Amino acid sequence: MQNKKDNKPKDLVFKVLDNDELLPFIMKKMNGISRTKAKNILAGSVSVDGQQVSKHNFQLTPGMEVKIGRNQGGEPLKSPWVRIVYEDQYLFVVEKRDGILCNSPTTEEETVQGILNQYLEANHQKCHAHTIHRLDRDTSGLLLFAKDKKVALKFEEDWKNTVYDRRYVALVHGEMRKKQGTISSWLKDNAQFITYSSKFDNGGKFATTHYKLIKVSDGYSLVELTLDTGRKNQIRVHLQDIGFPVVGDPKYGDGDDKIGRLGLHAYKLCFIHPITHEDLKFETPFPKNFEI
Numbered sequence: 001m002q003n004k005k006d007n008k009p010k011d012l013v014f015k016v017l018d019n020d021e022l023l024p025f026i027m028k029k030m031n032g033i034s035r036t037k038a039k040n041i042l043a044g045s046v047s048v049d050g051q052q053v054s055k056h057n058f059q060l061t062p063g064m065e066v067k068i069g070r071n072q073g074g075e076p077l078k079s080p081w082v083r084i085v086y087e088d089q090y091l092f093v094v095e096k097r098d099g100i101l102c103n104s105p106t107t108e109e110e111t112v113q114g115i116l117n118q119y120l121e122a123n124h125q126k127c128h129a130h131t132i133h134r135l136d137r138d139t140s141g142l143l144l145f146a147k148d149k150k151v152a153l154k155f156e157e158d159w160k161n162t163v164y165d166r167r168y169v170a171l172v173h174g175e176m177r178k179k180q181g182t183i184s185s186w187l188k189d190n191a192q193f194i195t196y197s198s199k200f201d202n203g204g205k206f207a208t209t210h211y212k213l214i215k216v217s218d219g220y221s222l223v224e225l226t227l228d229t230g231r232k233n234q235i236r237v238h239l240q241d242i243g244f245p246v247v248g249d250p251k252y253g254d255g256d257d258k259i260g261r262l263g264l265h266a267y268k269l270c271f272i273h274p275i276t277h278e279d280l281k282f283e284t285p286f287p288k289n290f291e292i
Contacts, residue, residue: 012068022048022058025066036086043088045069054089056276077119082112084119085282090151090275091144092116092129093282098140098261103131116145132156133163133230138248141168141266142282154274165270165281168225168235169214171263171290172244173253176221180212183238187231194251195233197241207231209238217292220247220258235264259289 014029026046027038042054047067060066077084081100086093096102096112103113116129130152132144144163146152155162185197188204198204208228215222221244225235236252239245245253247263270281 014066016060016064020060023056102134138262139264142269163271167268171247174244175216184208207234
């Protein structure tokens with residue numbers, strides 16, 4: 001009877017015959033897999049001449065040996081709350097559903113960070129998910145998590161230049177007439193953790209939101225939003241300020257729930273990778289129930 005250990009998939013080994021870069025080399029050798037899948041393989045155990053390498057444009061020359069560990073793919077993430085959009089050795093881009101916290105000071109509640117940590121443990125990756133930025137519990141969309149505290153700090157050190165485009169879409173009450181505009185104010189929480197907006201310095205944090213009208217229909221508007229700052233509840237408060245509260249918002253609107261959720265989604269995320277310096281761009285479709 002054959003020992004079960006003998007059934008373990010063997011590593012794939014390829015000899016380099018021509019000058020090439022590592023990422024396209026893997027795509028060709030793995031039967032023309034997509035660029036995204038090749039990047040995910042690079043986030044695992046890929047070595048060149050015995051040294052682990054994850055740099056996409058690592059230069060290969062004839063005679064080198066590239067080894068791809070067959071067990072590096074690991075267990076896929078199976079969660080109704082979180083979908084991995086992109087993963088490499090250093091970070092995740094994920095899409096979260098509405099209704100779940102990004103992280104929590106307690107471990108009693110399921111969070112995006114907790115789900116990612118379970119995934120990392122199941123795949124024997126010796127690291128933890130570190131929060132880079134957050135979305136409200138009831139906001140869905142794209143999020144960044146680092147696998148290393150140092151990588152997370154690199155984002156914090158130069159956020160505006162690193163994360164250069166981050167956009168939201170909101171379904172709001174009322175038919176907007178202005179095609180676009182900017183809302184600026186100081187935001188400060190009261191003792192009940194309700195965020196208040198002031199045109200004058202109230203000791204809070206200054207916040208600026210730019211909006212652009214996408215569509216108007218039957219008492220509702222669909223709006224694109226970009227932020228100069230990322231303050232707590234900023235979009236929800238600023239849209240309330242101009243008289244167009246987000247649909248399904250009991251805190252800063254009337255709570256009227258046309259779509260069964262908060263009408264806010266982070267749909268676009270573009271950033272310069274702080275380690276590989278790649279220009280990475282991600283976009284998700286607007287939620288179907290935002291259609292008007």
